Amino acid sequence: MGSSRPSDEFANNTVAAWVVVAFLGGLEMKLYYRPKTSGRPMRAAWLLEELGADYETVAIEDTDSNEHHERSPLGRVPVLEFDDGTMLFDSTAILFALADRYPEAGFLAPLGTRERDLAYQWSLTAMTELEKAAIGYLMREDDDSHELYRSVAAAFSGALEGRKFLVGDSLTVADIVTTGVLFVSERSNFVSEESPPALQAYFARLSARPALARAAERVESVFQTA
Numbered sequence: 001m002g003s004s005r006p007s008d009e010f011a012n013n014t015v016a017a018w019v020v021v022a023f024l025g026g027l028e029m030k031l032y033y034r035p036k037t038s039g040r041p042m043r044a045a046w047l048l049e050e051l052g053a054d055y056e057t058v059a060i061e062d063t064d065s066n067e068h069h070e071r072s073p074l075g076r077v078p079v080l081e082f083d084d085g086t087m088l089f090d091s092t093a094i095l096f097a098l099a100d101r102y103p104e105a106g107f108l109a110p111l112g113t114r115e116r117d118l119a120y121q122w123s124l125t126a127m128t129e130l131e132k133a134a135i136g137y138l139m140r141e142d143d144d145s146h147e148l149y150r151s152v153a154a155a156f157s158g159a160l161e162g163r164k165f166l167v168g169d170s171l172t173v174a175d176i177v178t179t180g181v182l183f184v185s186e187r188s189n190f191v192s193e194e195s196p197p198a199l200q201a202y203f204a205r206l207s208a209r210p211a212l213a214r215a216a217e218r219v220e221s222v223f224q225t226a
């Protein structure tokens with residue numbers, strides 16, 4: 001039985017490793033969305049487009065199916081399937097996870113920095129305060145919900161004074177989450193009238209980004225982006 005030389009073994013192993021990588025690592029990410037939903041799948045697609053990532057979009061008509069509940073226990077979209085087959089649900093979680101996988105693209109500052117802290121702060125405040133206030137304004141006619149929207153919108157507007165982006169000098173995950181949430185208020189005449197001019201200008205500028213227009217098309221968003 002002839003034994004192969006170490007260099008041959010190395011060559012064989014290398015070929016085998018490439019076959020495995022090509023098979024496992026070569027799979028594209030998949031973004032699950034439901035056509036004509038509001039903007040949450042669009043937020044994930046927006047970052048994928050900004051990154052120039054390869055991904056497939058998969059339309060889910062029935063989010064209540066057992067199959068979809070395997071991906072998202074609440075039967076929601078978006079869900080991102082990474083190229084190793086693992087799934088992640090929740091638009092903001094997807095944005096953070098993607099930005100971490102492409103650190104050189106700068107959509108999140110490094111861990112432990114002040115800018116990273118602020119990205120958490122504004123992203124979570126957009127999801128837990130601004131989104132709640134904007135939807136509350138749309139759903140209820142009472143003064144309290146209107147006042148709540150005004151105060152949260154003023155906090156975001158104040159943070160944007162003299163700046164183009166919420167954190168640092170370029171687009172980050174915090175801007176994607178916030179602009180995504182602002183589609184709820186800025187595409188509704190009676191809420192957007194309550195938004196401070198600086199917030200309206202910020203929304204107009206960011207929602208005109210070409211990557212967002214491509215994202216909206218890929219996930220068949222109900223929102224017009226420009």
Ligand SMILES: N[C@@H](CCC(=O)N[C@@H](CS)C(=O)NCC(=O)O)C(=O)O
Pocket residue numbers: 034037038039040041063064075076077078089090091092
């Ligand atoms: N916090 C979740 C909320 C996800 C969510 O509510 N998505 C909506 C669409 S925007 C949904 O899946 N609704 C059920 C459906 O469309 O069948 C996130 O940000 O991803």
